[in-house]
Amino acid sequence: MLGGLWNSAWHGLRYWGDFWGKAALVSGILMMAVAVAVLLVVERSSAGWGHFASVRAVYKLIKPVSGVLVVGLLACFILYAVALVRLNLG
Incomplete structure (x- = not known):
């Protein structure tokens, strides 16, 4: 969670005009x-997060599109991987 927050809030918004800033924001x-989604799946198997109703509401919005989220993360991974390979082989 913190990695995503740093990626989008610090790097993504700081370099918004750059392609990599937009990629950081999306990823x-x-x-x-x-x-x-993962936190709420873990919560279902162990008690402790039940009082966070707002997180549960977000999960209800995310659950139907979880496949799209995974494909989006895979696309971001491939984008970053190709860029790193090009930089190292360049």
């Missing part, structure tokens, strides 16, 4: 959405 938002 950060995707990471935070997946983190909320």
Whole structure:
């Protein structure tokens, strides 16, 4: 969750005009959405997060599009991986 927050809030908004800033913003938002989904799946298996009703509401919005979130994160991973390979082989 913190990685997604840093990626989107610090790097993404700081370099908004740059392509990599926009990529950081998108991947950060995707990471935070997946983190909320994972936290609530863990919460269902153990008690402790039941009083966070707002997180549960976000999960209800995220659950139907969880496949899209995973595909989006995979696309971001491939984008970053190709860029790093090009930089190292360049």
